[in-house]
Amino acid sequence: MKTNSKLQKRLDAGQFAVTAEIGPPKHASGEGMKHHADMLVNHVDACNITDNQTAIVRISSIAGGVHIMSRGMEPIVQMTCRDRNRLAMQADLLGAYSLGMNNVLCLSGDHQKFGNHPTARNVHDVDSMHLIYLVRRMRDEKLFFSGEEIKRDEPRFFVGAVANPFADPFEYRVDRLEKKVEAGAEFIQTQCIFDMERWERFMEMVVARGIHERTHILAGVTPLKGWRAAKYLQTSVSGMIVPEEMVQRLKAAEDPKREGIEIAIEQINYIKNMKGVNGVHIMAIAWEEVVPEIVERCGLYPRPPLPE
Amino acid sequence: MRLQYNPNVRIVEMPCTGTIDHRVLLTAFEDGADGVFVAGCLEGDCHFLKGNFRAKKRVNMVKKILDEIGFGSERLEMYNLSAAMGPRFAEITNEMTGRIRELGPSPLNKGKEGDAA
Amino acid sequence: MIIAMQKPINDVAAMVKDYQKVLLLGCAGCVTVCLSGGEKETEVMAAALRIKRRLEENPMTTVTYTATRQCDPEYIEALDNLVKEADAIISLACGVGVQYVAERYKDKWVVPALNTNFIGGSTLHGIWEERCGLCGDCVLHMTGGICPIIRCAKSILNGPCGGSQYGNCELGKDIPCAWQLIYDRMKGLGKLDLMKKFIPVKDWSMARDGGPRKARREDVIIG
Numbered sequence A: 001m002k003t004n005s006k007l008q009k010r011l012d013a014g015q016f017a018v019t020a021e022i023g024p025p026k027h028a029s030g031e032g033m034k035h036h037a038d039m040l041v042n043h044v045d046a047c048n049i050t051d052n053q054t055a056i057v058r059i060s061s062i063a064g065g066v067h068i069m070s071r072g073m074e075p076i077v078q079m080t081c082r083d084r085n086r087l088a089m090q091a092d093l094l095g096a097y098s099l100g101m102n103n104v105l106c107l108s109g110d111h112q113k114f115g116n117h118p119t120a121r122n123v124h125d126v127d128s129m130h131l132i133y134l135v136r137r138m139r140d141e142k143l144f145f146s147g148e149e150i151k152r153d154e155p156r157f158f159v160g161a162v163a164n165p166f167a168d169p170f171e172y173r174v175d176r177l178e179k180k181v182e183a184g185a186e187f188i189q190t191q192c193i194f195d196m197e198r199w200e201r202f203m204e205m206v207v208a209r210g211i212h213e214r215t216h217i218l219a220g221v222t223p224l225k226g227w228r229a230a231k232y233l234q235t236s237v238s239g240m241i242v243p244e245e246m247v248q249r250l251k252a253a254e255d256p257k258r259e260g261i262e263i264a265i266e267q268i269n270y271i272k273n274m275k276g277v278n279g280v281h282i283m284a285i286a287w288e289e290v291v292p293e294i295v296e297r298c299g300l301y302p303r304p305p306l307p308e
Numbered sequence B: 001m002r003l004q005y006n007p008n009v010r011i012v013e014m015p016c017t018g019t020i021d022h023r024v025l026l027t028a029f030e031d032g033a034d035g036v037f038v039a040g041c042l043e044g045d046c047h048f049l050k051g052n053f054r055a056k057k058r059v060n061m062v063k064k065i066l067d068e069i070g071f072g073s074e075r076l077e078m079y080n081l082s083a084a085m086g087p088r089f090a091e092i093t094n095e096m097t098g099r100i101r102e103l104g105p106s107p108l109n110k111g112k113e114g115d116a117a
Numbered sequence C: 001m002i003i004a005m006q007k008p009i010n011d012v013a014a015m016v017k018d019y020q021k022v023l024l025l026g027c028a029g030c031v032t033v034c035l036s037g038g039e040k041e042t043e044v045m046a047a048a049l050r051i052k053r054r055l056e057e058n059p060m061t062t063v064t065y066t067a068t069r070q071c072d073p074e075y076i077e078a079l080d081n082l083v084k085e086a087d088a089i090i091s092l093a094c095g096v097g098v099q100y101v102a103e104r105y106k107d108k109w110v111v112p113a114l115n116t117n118f119i120g121g122s123t124l125h126g127i128w129e130e131r132c133g134l135c136g137d138c139v140l141h142m143t144g145g146i147c148p149i150i151r152c153a154k155s156i157l158n159g160p161c162g163g164s165q166y167g168n169c170e171l172g173k174d175i176p177c178a179w180q181l182i183y184d185r186m187k188g189l190g191k192l193d194l195m196k197k198f199i200p201v202k203d204w205s206m207a208r209d210g211g212p213r214k215a216r217r218e219d220v221i222i223g
Helices: A006-012 A031-040 A061-069 A086-098 A128-140 A170-183 A196-208 A227-236 A244-252 A256-271 A288-297 B022-030 B051-068 B086-103 C009-015 C039-055 C073-077 C080-084 C095-104 C178-189 C192-196
Strands: A017-022 A046-049 A075-080 A103-107 A158-163 A187-192 A216-221 A279-282 B036-040 B076-080 C002-006 C021-027 C061-067 C088-091 C109-112 C114-122 C128-130 C172-176
Touching (some): A006 A017, A006 A187, A017 A031, A017 A216, A031 A046, A031 A061, A031 A288, A046 A061, A061 A075, A061 A086, A075 A086, A086 A128, A103 A128, A128 A158, A128 A170, A158 A170, A170 A196, A170 C192, A196 A256, A227 A244, A244 A256, A256 A288, B022 B036, B022 B051, B022 C039, B036 B051, B036 B086, B051 B076, B051 C009, B051 C039, B076 B086, C009 C039, C021 C039, C021 C095, C073 C095, C088 C095, C172 C178, C178 C192
Parallel strands (some): A017 A046, A046 A075, A103 A158, A158 A187, A187 A216, A216 A279, C021 C061, C021 C088
Antiparallel strands (some): C114 C128
């Protein structure tokens, strides 16, 4: 079923999509986000706004969506299962749609122990699999999570989910992706890729099962600022794989930031020709300014006109 | 051997230090002991295999309690020696007595006449 | 069983600082098994409190008694005579026991010596781990006998999340990922196809979210 999502239009037409990520601020002004949106609006098709990422309190994803929409950027609302029960989720979904947002990414969310409010109560009323299914059902069957009918103006989101080929158990990751697709996930953004070999093995299995034809896969890429950033991701983020060669390459570089950008460009140029990959998701949190160069040097700029 | 050890030391014999539980140690202090030490076999030589390890852990636990309630853990100690080590035993008793003399009477014994010989 | 651990001794002492005759009630149930509120622990706590109060020149007397359990009215009623003589009661039972004692002796100051932690069992002697999420709607038959509600930090029913790595939960290397455990168990049972099944949303109204719960056996309620 079609939505008003421009991202969906692009992906369904078989065009290679480019999405990026904006991290909202730890304060109550939207100016910074608008500035980031201005930076990216001609280079990316849609932008995720993270939802209390790493369990650190920031402006909400939906409010962020309003800010970037005002600058012409299409938002992808991120909704974790950590902070909201099903009532709050639905209220937010109705609200977000009423404000003109058309994309939702459903995810579990980092545990609050990692963030700045580790003593908070943990919600997880529903898991990300449930959320995908239920958001999709709101649109396709016009039902609230409880099964009650939505009598009018049901929210019609383009529903997304996350896949992480670098978490364990590896053999089950493709099964879980398929489960999400069957639950209704229409686009997938993956965790950022550094272990290319593992990524290739994953995509082989995905293509063998035809999953790439039932959903749109956007490969996650993150430019690294230096070897310390790489080391941090390698050792302190559960579910991430950063090969040691990557760390060493950045350590040896004369201009690590430049090297990090070059690496990201190399990765995207390689991945964009892989079978089954329908787009790239560039996660350059706190470094949004390098996204335009990356997009340009990967031959993805200017963004082609949207199909009719 | 007929070695001398301090007459202030009162010995309580147990079949194994592993039979000493926390209550015995606390009771000793509550009943007026200025210091308590537990003498167990050398580690690895316990006839009952792990009795002296159990004793060590319990002594450490009681030390912790004594610190927390403000009594102080210095008056309780665990030592390891074999039954054949007479001179070591004398050494330990002298060491412990010296320590307790330095610390003075137990805070629970304040105002009591004591034999501080 | 219920696993509870002692509060710091000074916290307990503070709760009864104004009382002179204190009754310490141990419990021969769960807290005896997890070594925090049984007869021995009760006597140790009484001795520690007495010593502390003597050091503070505010002595207290203690009586210790270990009830069979503190979660059945019959076993509480049996304490009437002991309680009469006490100014305050320290219960070394789990939260249930403390409440039962407090409810019967409404005019006595009743305080908890323990923090009730979780429902679990022992792994090695001296180590206990949480195992049951008390959700009121057991799903262990769907997850190879491993509770996803409590052993998964996010109570995911269709896991694992993207933070599971090397068999560990993202919370730390000392916490196994419940869904890795479930996956391994299902693999061993030859039931990996069950992992592809969508486990639907949970009805949390059967857990604490629905309000304080009751259970009944009609056939034994004679009145």
